[in-house]
Structures are given as C-alpha cells and as structure tokens.
Amino acid sequence: xxxxxxxxxxxxxxxxxxxxxxxxxxxxxxxxxxxxxxxxxxxxxxxxxxxxxxxxxxxxxxxxxxxxxxxxxxxxxxxxxxxxxxxxxxxxxxxxxxxxxxxxxxxxxxxxxxxxxxxxxxxxxxxxxxxxxxxxxxxxxxxxxxxxxxxxxxxxxxxxxxxxxxxxxxxxxxxxxxxxxxxxxxxxxxxxxxxxxxxxxxxxxxxxxxxxxxxxxxxxxxxxxxxxxxxxxxxxxxxxxxxxxxxxxxxxxxxxxxxxxxxxxxxxxxxxxxxxxxxxxxxxxxxxxxxxxxxxxxxxxxxxxxxxxxxxxxxxxxxxxxxxxxxxxxxxxxxxxxxxxxxxxxxxxxxxxxxxxxxxxxxxxxx
Amino acid sequence: xxxxxxxxxxxxxxxxxxxxxxxxxxxxxxxxxxxxxxxxxxxxxxxxxxxxxxxxxxxxxxxxxxxxxxxxxxxxxxxxxxxxxxxxxxxxxxxxxxxxxxxxxxxxxxxxxxxxxxxxxxxxxxxxxxxxxxxxx
Numbered sequence: 396x397x398x399x400x401x402x403x404x405x406x407x408x409x410x411x412x413x414x415x416x417x418x419x420x421x422x423x424x425x426x427x428x429x430x431x432x433x434x435x436x437x438x439x440x441x442x443x444x445x446x447x448x449x450x451x452x453x454x455x456x457x458x459x460x461x462x463x464x465x466x467x468x469x470x471x472x473x474x475x476x477x478x479x480x481x482x483x484x485x486x487x488x489x490x491x492x493x494x495x496x497x498x499x500x501x502x503x504x505x506x507x508x509x510x511x512x513x514x515x516x517x518x519x520x521x522x523x524x525x526x527x528x529x530x531x532x533x534x535x536x537x538x539x540x541x542x543x544x545x546x547x548x549x550x551x552x553x554x555x556x557x558x559x560x561x562x563x564x565x566x567x568x569x570x571x572x573x574x575x576x577x578x579x580x581x582x583x584x585x586x587x588x589x590x591x592x593x594x595x596x597x598x599x600x601x602x603x604x605x606x607x608x609x610x611x612x613x614x615x616x617x618x619x620x621x622x623x624x625x626x627x628x629x630x631x632x633x634x635x636x637x638x639x640x641x642x643x644x645x646x647x648x649x650x651x652x653x654x655x656x657x658x659x660x661x662x663x664x665x666x667x668x669x670x671x672x673x674x675x676x677x678x679x680x681x682x683x684x685x686x687x688x689x690x691x692x693x694x695x696x697x698x699x700x701x702x703x704x705x706x707x708x709x710x711x712x713x714x715x716x717x718x719x720x721x722x723x724x725x726x727x728x729x730x731x732x733x734x735x736x737x738x739x740x741x742x743x744x745x746x747x748x749x750x751x752x753x754x755x756x757x758x759x760x761x762x
Numbered sequence: 763x764x765x766x767x768x769x770x771x772x773x774x775x776x777x778x779x780x781x782x783x784x785x786x787x788x789x790x791x792x793x794x795x796x797x798x799x800x801x802x803x804x805x806x807x808x809x810x811x812x813x814x815x816x817x818x819x820x821x822x823x824x825x826x827x828x829x830x831x832x833x834x835x836x837x838x839x840x841x842x843x844x845x846x847x848x849x850x851x852x853x854x855x856x857x858x859x860x861x862x863x864x865x866x867x868x869x870x871x872x873x874x875x876x877x878x879x880x881x882x883x884x885x886x887x888x889x890x891x892x893x894x895x896x897x898x899x
Binding site: 433 | 809829834
C-alpha cells in the first residue's frame with residue numbers, strides 16, 4: 396500500500412494520515428477516499444456535516460482590462476452577469492462544443508476573476524486559457540497558493556459561524572465574501588459539490604492544519620466528521636452534478652450533457668457556439684440521463700448500456716446511493732429513449748440488469 | 763481498524779488464502795467468507811452476489827461477487843467443493859460483511875471435495891505475516 400511515491404500531496408496530507416484515512420491516488424494526488432466509511436460520511440453530510448480537503452482543485456486567476464471579453468469568448472455562460480462576490484458554474488469548451496473542463500468562476504472584483512478547475516485538468520486548462528489569450532489579460536496559475544476546504548451539510552453554517560468574523564447568513568448560494576476564519580484571511584463561498592448547503596474556504600496553505608482542526612473542534616458536538624473523495628463522489632452523483640472524465644469530456648457536448656442552462660447562445664460569440672446553437676435548434680441524438688437499477692446490481696462507470704440487446708452507450712457514473720438507498724447512475728442514451736420511465740439494460744458481469752430512466756436530480760435538499 | 767492484530771483480525775482456528783478469503787473447517791464442511799483485511803480494503807459492502815446451493819466450484823474459482831460503494835470484487839473458493847448452504851442474511855444485510863466478517867458475515871458452506879487442498883492455505887500466523895508484507899510494514 397505504499398504506492399504513493401511521486402504523488403502530489405495537499406498541505407493536509409499528514410492530517411489525513413493521522414486521522415486514519417484510507418488514501419488513494421486521484422488525478423495524480425494522494426487523497427483520502429474515506430476515514431470512517433463512505434456511507435457514514437455521506438449520511439453525515441446529508442444530516443449533519445462533513446469536512447473535505449479539496450485542495451487538489453486548481454485555481455487560475457484571470458485579470459486585466461480585457462478579462463471580461465476574454466472570458467466571454469472562452470466560456471458558454473454569461474460572465475457579464477457576474478458582479479464582485481458572485482460565482483457561477485461554467486465550462487471551457489472545444490470548438491466542437493465538447494468539454495476541456497467544467498469550472499466555477501468567482502468574480503473577485505472589477506475585471507478580476509478566479510477560475511476553480513478540476514485537479515486533473517489544471518495544467519491543461521491553464522495552457523488552453525493562455526493559448527487563447529486575447530487583449531490585455533493576465534493569466535496566473537494560483538493553485539499552489541490555496542488550500543481549499545469544504546464544510547458541507549445542514550450544520551455547516553452553525554459550525555463555521557463560531558470561527559468567522561462575518562455574518563454567514565448574508566452569503567447567498569453561489570456568493571462569496573472575504574473574511575477571517577480564526578483570524579486567517581479566506582475566501583468564504585457558499586458553494587459545494589454535494590447537493591447540500593455548505594461552504595468552501597480558500598486560504599493560504601500555511602494555515603491548513605490550524606483551520607482544519609479548528610473546524611473539527613467547532614463541529615465536534617454537531618456531528619461533524621471528516622469526509623473523503625468516496626463520499627464526495629456519491630454525494631455529487633445523488634445531486635446529479637457532472638464529474639469531468641466520467642459524465643463530461645472531450646467527446647460530449649454541453650447540450651448532450653444536459654447542461655444547456657450554462658449555454659447562453661445570445662450573449663455573443665464563444666468557442667463552441669456554432670455547434671451548440673445548431674444542437675439547440677435541431678436537437679441532439681443522445682442525452683445524459685439519470686437512471687435507477689431495478690434489481691440489486693450496481694451499475695458502474697464504463698458498463699455497457701443495452702436496448703433490445705444492442706449496445707447503445709455506456710454508464711458514465713454509477714454507484715450505490717447511500718442516502719437514497721438505491722443503485723443509481725448516469726448514462727448517455729439515444730434521444731428517443733430518454734423519457735422518464737423508459738426501461739433499458741446495463742450489462743453487469745455479462746448479465747443484463749434492468750434499469751429505468753428517472754427524473755433528476757436524484758436528490759434535492761429541502762430549502 | 764483499531765485492533766491489536768490478534769485474535770479479532772486473524773482468528774486462530776481459521777485458514778486463509780492469498781486473496782483474503784477464509785475457511786473454517788468442521789468435518790467435511792467448510793464455512794467460507796472474506797477476511798477483516800479484505801472487508802476493510804473494500805469499504806462499505808452494499809451487495810453480495812452468492813451462488814446457488816448445489817453449485818460446484820474448484821479451488822481458486824470465483825464463486826461470489828462483492829460490491830462495495832467504491833468497488834466490485836470477485837471472491838474465490840479456497841477449496842474445491844459443492845455449495846450446501848448460502849448466507850441468506852446477506853441479501854438484506856450486506857453490512858454484516860463489514861461488521862462481523864468472521865461470524866455473521868460468512869458467505870457459503872462448502873462440502874469439501876479434496877481435503878488435501880487445505881494444506882495449501884495459510885494458518886493465522888502465516889496470513890498475518892503475509893498481510894504485514896502486503897502493507898509494507
């Protein structure tokens with residue numbers, strides 16, 4: 396189990412090991428997959444709170460006189476809608492309308508943005524952005540300068556409130572403020588990848604352990620437990636949040652991925668616009684849907700999807716869903732088979748296991 | 763996880779395979795399951811696909827599949843034999859594999875065909891040493 400040589404480590408690596416985490420390689424990083432168990436951690440986030448180290452995520456700063464027009468051209472969502480303190484979900488697309496990556500854009504100030512990207516794609520994204528640079532913009536990979544910690548769950552606000560000097564209640568979903576967490580300057584954003592209320596904190600790596608332990612201590616009597624990438628994956632799947640490399644990649648367009656809501660065709664030209672405009676007008680031949688297994692089998696990433704005995708696609712994400720207590724997944728299906736209720740098969744160990752299309756998200760929290 | 767590496771993790775009267783199955787022999791019947799190490803490696807078990815009574819397996823052949831939240835693994839027969847009983851409890855309580863891998867989390871009982879095959883298996887001390895090696899301790 397010592398195959399971690401050469402892997403990148405977050406500033407919290409020692410903490411994870413001290414807390415007994417089971418470590419795995421993820422996107423070139425040595426990361427905790429779980430501490431107590433995926434199910435316990437998943438349920439803690441749905442019912443109480445969980446603390447995640449997500450420092451592997453990349454942060455790329457874009458600023459300068461032409462930064463807005465540059466990002467408008469580079470991404471499908473309308474960056475002009477972002478005022479300082481706002482965040483939105485967006486993407487980097489190829490001219491084919493397929494994904495370089497999906498990301499969050501934080502508007503740090505006038506003509507000043509922070510792009511939060513997938514760990515596995517940070518270098519690729521940075522290069523892509525630099526290659527397409529237009530006008531007076533500066534692009535800086537800030538990833539090593541941030542540790543990122545996510546506290547997620549219904550108790551997250553109450554726990555974090557004990558440690559900050561700002562009123563968290565004022566931060567709406569997909570907004571952020573700058574504040575201090577036990578005196579450490581941080582970006583405090585009401586975002587997450589779990590389908591639950593919660594916050595993501597970005598701050599200087601030198602304070603990583605101090606802030607982590609302060610949060611754990613503050614959450615001790617509220618049921619806060621550390622949570623790993625295993626629970627992060629099952630939580631995001633229940634909330635039907637796409638995972639790059641599984642559900643979206645270079646071969647899938649934003650429309651096929653059911654992400655038309657981030658495609659603002661009327662905002663002006665952007666990379667991928669022609670293809671996406673055509674797909675919006677003429678329709679697509681396949682679409683990402685959510686499904687539920689009818690039996691006990693677990694569908695997993697890469698398993699073939701069959702209709703009438705013929706392979707029509709692959710499962711992109713699949714897992715046991717700990718909160719819903721069902722086996723769920725995502726797959727691209729031919730458009731004529733995407734209606735809710737449509738039954739099909741997933742090939743599980745050479746046997747056809749039945750599944751049906753269900754509405755998504757699988758899980759939606761009560762407001 | 764927090765154990766002393768003793769009786770709880772490697773019961774003395776069990777035999778073990780390199781693939782982390784165990785067998786406890788009583789006459790010509792062997793009860794088979796997966797070890798504490800295996801359940802910990804897998805994480806939370808959510809489904810166990812068991813064979814039918816009457817199915818026959820050769821030593822080393824896959825006879826069951828375990829699905830955890832994160833992974834799917836095959837379980838191999840430690841010895842050749844015919845399935846005489848399966849643990850029906852696992853259908854509704856797959857978590858027993860995690861909670862009590864050497865007890866309530868058993869998989870099947872096999873009528874052992876070739877007793878000599880038992881000689882190829884590890885005893886508790888050998889298995890413990892093997893695990894330590896695998897963990898790189």
